[in-house]
Amino acid sequence: MGNRGLIFGAGLSAVFVLLAAVSFVWTPYQIETFDIAEKLQAPNGTHWLGTDHFGRDILSMIMLGARTSIAVAIVAVGIGIALGVPLGLWAAARKGSLLDEVIMRGNDLIFAFPSLVIAILITAIFGPSAVNAIIAIGIFNIPVFARLTRGAALSLWERDFILSARVCGKSALRISWEHILPNILNLLIVQGTIQFSLGILAEAALSYVGLGAQPPTASWGRMLADAQTLASLYPHVALVPGVTIVLAVLGLNLLGDALRDRLDPRLRGRQT
Numbered sequence: 001m002g003n004r005g006l007i008f009g010a011g012l013s014a015v016f017v018l019l020a021a022v023s024f025v026w027t028p029y030q031i032e033t034f035d036i037a038e039k040l041q042a043p044n045g046t047h048w049l050g051t052d053h054f055g056r057d058i059l060s061m062i063m064l065g066a067r068t069s070i071a072v073a074i075v076a077v078g079i080g081i082a083l084g085v086p087l088g089l090w091a092a093a094r095k096g097s098l099l100d101e102v103i104m105r106g107n108d109l110i111f112a113f114p115s116l117v118i119a120i121l122i123t124a125i126f127g128p129s130a131v132n133a134i135i136a137i138g139i140f141n142i143p144v145f146a147r148l149t150r151g152a153a154l155s156l157w158e159r160d161f162i163l164s165a166r167v168c169g170k171s172a173l174r175i176s177w178e179h180i181l182p183n184i185l186n187l188l189i190v191q192g193t194i195q196f197s198l199g200i201l202a203e204a205a206l207s208y209v210g211l212g213a214q215p216p217t218a219s220w221g222r223m224l225a226d227a228q229t230l231a232s233l234y235p236h237v238a239l240v241p242g243v244t245i246v247l248a249v250l251g252l253n254l255l256g257d258a259l260r261d262r263l264d265p266r267l268r269g270r271q272t
Helices: 002-023 058-093 098-111 115-126 130-157 160-167 172-208 220-227 235-263
Strands: none
Touching (some): 002 058, 058 098, 058 172, 058 220, 130 172, 172 220
């Protein structure tokens, strides 16, 4: 089951990455051009996934939307890793100190506000855009990685090889960088994959409510929002972006679960 999940998840993820990469050099049609005469066509030989209410090719929009979703998720997860991991390592190294308490209570404060609420706050100040969606999702990712890093690091600080490093006179910073981080890297990779899928889902949700990518930038969430009044008469307009989001998130979740099973030694021992 683990191998099948890994292959299926990696395959689905690779398809969307390929669509996003190809969109930089080619799409079947230009989405900036409206062709009202071709609007709301069902999937056919000319438009494989049909057209929307402006006559835009849905396949082209899916390809460009993949680029938007992946870019937002990558940068947002990168923000979470770049800030959350050092904070988690720092808090673990100073366990029980005022610094540790401040970092963890700050994480609790951010966790109290979902990314959508943070996005609404940011949008109220700076206006809706893909950049603000990235900031909102990235801020929410910081405590996720900080908590994971701190918890994993604390379990290592009492290990013999860490005590040996301390006896040798290594500083807490050097121990965290040379010994703690390499030993929790597998957990961070798995969590990064999971947060990547959640980032795609969050970007779609923010765009759906008008807080994410703005026209003419293609977004799966905005495609769903535009199609909600047409779904009963032209179901393909809503089904295509909806199924795309489901498959993208499913592929990344399967990939994350498979990586967790392979990289976590405790789970490897349970596999048959």
